[in-house]
Amino acid sequence: xxxxxxxxxxxxxxxxxxxxxxxxxxxxxVLIVNAYREDPEGRILWDYDQxxxxxxxxxxxxEGEKYTPNQQENIAxxxxxxxxxxxxxxxxxxxxxxxxxxxxxxxxxxxxxxERIVEMSRREANTLLPAGAEMLVYKNNSDRxxxxxxCHENYLMDRxxxxxxxxxxxxxxxxxxxxxxxxxxxxxxxxxHPCDYQISQRADFFETEVALDTMVKRPIVNTRDEPHADRExxxxxxxxxxDSNMSEYTIYLRNGVTALILSMIEDxxxxxxxxxxxxxxxxxxxxxxxxxxxxxxMEDGGQRTALEIQKGFLDMVLAYAASRTxxxxxxxxxxxxxSVIESLGRNPMELDTKIDWxxxxxxxxxxxxxxxxxxxxxxxxxxxxxxxxxxxxxxxYFLLERQGKVERIVTDEEIQYAVYHPPxxxxxxxxxxxxxxxxxxxxxxxxxxxxxxxxDDSIKRVMMSEPFxxxxxxxxxxxxxxxxxxxxxENMQS
Amino acid sequence: xxxxxxxxxxxxxxxxxxLGADPMPLYMASSAEQQKQKQKGGGGDEGSGKGDGTQKLxxxxxxxxxxxxxxxxxxxxxxxxxxxxxxxxxVQRGGQ
Numbered sequence: 001x002x003x004x005x006x007x008x009x010x011x012x013x014x015x016x017x018x019x020x021x022x023x024x025x026x027x028x029x030v031l032i033v034n035a036y037r038e039d040p041e042g043r044i045l046w047d048y049d050q051x052x053x054x055x056x057x058x059x060x061x062x063e064g065e066k067y068t069p070n071q072q073e074n075i076a077x078x079x080x081x082x083x084x085x086x087x088x089x090x091x092x093x094x095x096x097x098x099x100x101x102x103x104x105x106x107x108x109x110x111x112x113x114x115e116r117i118v119e120m121s122r123r124e125a126n127t128l129l130p131a132g133a134e135m136l137v138y139k140n141n142s143d144r145x146x147x148x149x150x151c152h153e154n155y156l157m158d159r160x161x162x163x164x165x166x167x168x169x170x171x172x173x174x175x176x177x178x179x180x181x182x183x184x185x186x187x188x189x190x191x192x193h194p195c196d197y198q199i200s201q202r203a204d205f206f207e208t209e210v211a212l213d214t215m216v217k218r219p220i221v222n223t224r225d226e227p228h229a230d231r232e233x234x235x236x237x238x239x240x241x242x243d244s245n246m247s248e249y250t251i252y253l254r255n256g257v258t259a260l261i262l263s264m265i266e267d268x269x270x271x272x273x274x275x276x277x278x279x280x281x282x283x284x285x286x287x288x289x290x291x292x293x294x295x296x297x298m299e300d301g302g303q304r305t306a307l308e309i310q311k312g313f314l315d316m317v318l319a320y321a322a323s324r325t326x327x328x329x330x331x332x333x334x335x336x337x338x339s340v341i342e343s344l345g346r347n348p349m350e351l352d353t354k355i356d357w358x359x360x361x362x363x364x365x366x367x368x369x370x371x372x373x374x375x376x377x378x379x380x381x382x383x384x385x386x387x388x389x390x391x392x393x394x395x396x397y398f399l400l401e402r403q404g405k406v407e408r409i410v411t412d413e414e415i416q417y418a419v420y421h422p423p424x425x426x427x428x429x430x431x432x433x434x435x436x437x438x439x440x441x442x443x444x445x446x447x448x449x450x451x452x453x454x455x456d457d458s459i460k461r462v463m464m465s466e467p468f469x470x471x472x473x474x475x476x477x478x479x480x481x482x483x484x485x486x487x488x489x490e491n492m493q494s
Numbered sequence: 495x496x497x498x499x500x501x502x503x504x505x506x507x508x509x510x511x512x513l514g515a516d517p518m519p520l521y522m523a524s525s526a527e528q529q530k531q532k533q534k535g536g537g538g539d540e541g542s543g544k545g546d547g548t549q550k551l552x553x554x555x556x557x558x559x560x561x562x563x564x565x566x567x568x569x570x571x572x573x574x575x576x577x578x579x580x581x582x583x584x585v586q587r588g589g590q
Contacts, residue, residue, distance in 0.1 A: 015586075023587070025587055091588075092586070092587035093586070093587075105571030142586075143584050143585050144581075147585065147586045147587060147588045147589075149588065149590065215589065218587075240590065366562065366565075366566060367566060367569060370566050378577040378578035379573065381577070381581045382574050382580060384506050385580075385584060386574060393572070396569060396572070399565075399569065400565075403568070407567070435509060
């Protein structure tokens with residue numbers, strides 16, 4: 001039996017400061033992240049002891065230096081939030097890692113809450129900039145000059161499923177799922193063939209099938225083996241191949257469908273391998289073909305389009321779903337996916353309110369039509385960039401949303417609530433509630449632990465290696481009974 | 495199944511709209527708008543008199559064109575002014 005779903009997303013944002021000749025990305029990142037203040041004393045650490053990004057899922061440890069900042073730098077770069085998320089500086093980008101959730105709807109809610117948190121801190125940071133300068137933040141994946149930054153999905157998996165079993169079906173699935181979850185991009189980069197418009201922001205950057213890297217020679221399947229949980233029981237699939245999506249509908253399908261595929265892999269229900277002869281070549285060719293016509297050579301000697309491959313996965317999921325009970329959200333995800341696959345077969349433009357690359361293409365083509373522009377025009381490139389602008393009044397995605405031109409999955413109230421509240425059904429609840437209730441006593445946090453400084457120089461670390469534990473149902477009364485973290489620790493032992 | 499049903503109906507009404515008016519702006523056949531129209535029309539596209547059907551569609555076409563024009567005006571109002579320079583200066587360091 002496949003394990004229950006736990007997943008989450010981590011988003012790196014593009015950042016720039018308009019009218020500032022001395023713009024420096026790293027200090028701007030530090031400024032924006034620190035402009036968001038929940039913990040007034042600002043002294044909670046990120047617990048790097050628990051990290052091991054150099055472990056490879058194929059069973060070895062890669063050599064390299066582990067990053068451990070000093071205390072001051074640690075505090076300046078990391079904010080752990082009462083909604084269970086981590087908001088931090090990653091290289092030269094602000095990054096928001098949402099809390100662990102159990103379903104695709106909650107992924108949408110928390111990813112959108114993250115956008116609002118970054119936007120709030122952007123506005124706050126702006127008040128500290130010289131007059132005339134304005135910080136701008138983009139939820140996209142490329143500067144169109146060969147530099148890319150990621151949107152990573154994480155899925156908890158059963159460690160008994162071998163990594164080889166995971167990789168084989170995921171290569172063709174990831175190379176082609178962009179046709180319904182790409183974010184769209186004007187032009188090409190990174191020595192890719194020139195094109196007017198392509199389906200994915202990220203496809204130009206994938207250079208290998210399977211590897212540990214995330215910043216160079218990016219792999220379609222990433223092998224980072226850092227479960228942030230009991231490593232005897234779990235692995236965490238770290239997916240780096242996706243685009244940063246604006247559309248709620250697209251985010252919902254991206255995570256919802258991928259989680260279903262992974263459950264199916266755990267249950268050994270992949271009946272057709274659908275292996276591509278060259279997945280790396282395929283991912284670019286598919287992205288460069290918005291007509292969805294390109295035929296990809298298969299391992300079995302035949303040829304299939306990306307849509308035929310996705311249809312193959314859909315058929316397997318439908319057969320799999322028939323033999324078990326899906327929860328209402330999984331059912332809804334599957335119905336929506338099925339109807340999206342049908343639309344792609346008829347006319348992809350039917351999805352101009354649902355799927356990012358199609359919403360964006362429709363918007364750009366309409367504007368081009370009115371202004372008599374062509375794809376190489378800088379205004380067209382600006383439309384692409386500004387679709388991802390986080391300012392609610394200037395971002396073009398938000399403009400379309402206000403005008404009712406995109407379909408929603410969740411409500412504004414749900415998103416706003418998630419800015420300050422963790423999900424209730426994972427360990428993120430315990431993390432967020434501890435940060436809300438005992439901020440002065442929290443010493444350090446990581447995904448699978450939280451440690452408290454109790455004033456007598458002792459640091460007590462509570463391990464949370466089980467992501468399904470620490471839910472509201474099980475810890476709320478314990479927290480209610482504990483007025484301080486010291487009491488909490490006492491009550492936990494009794 | 496509900497979704498399938500909806501999208502089939504969406505297609506029908508798209509076909510009808512396309513018959514109605516000639517110079518249609520690209521954005522207007524979007525499914526959200528079709529949804530809205532259906533709601534406004536109370537599901538009775540067929541119910542309206544045979545003679546004024548074309549006229550109604552033409553009116554709807556006008557309405558949608560107006561909506562589209564408004565959207566493009568709004569985009570114009572917020573689109574970064576010095577697009578060429580802005581796009582050129584937008585340079586990021588590679589991330590993950």
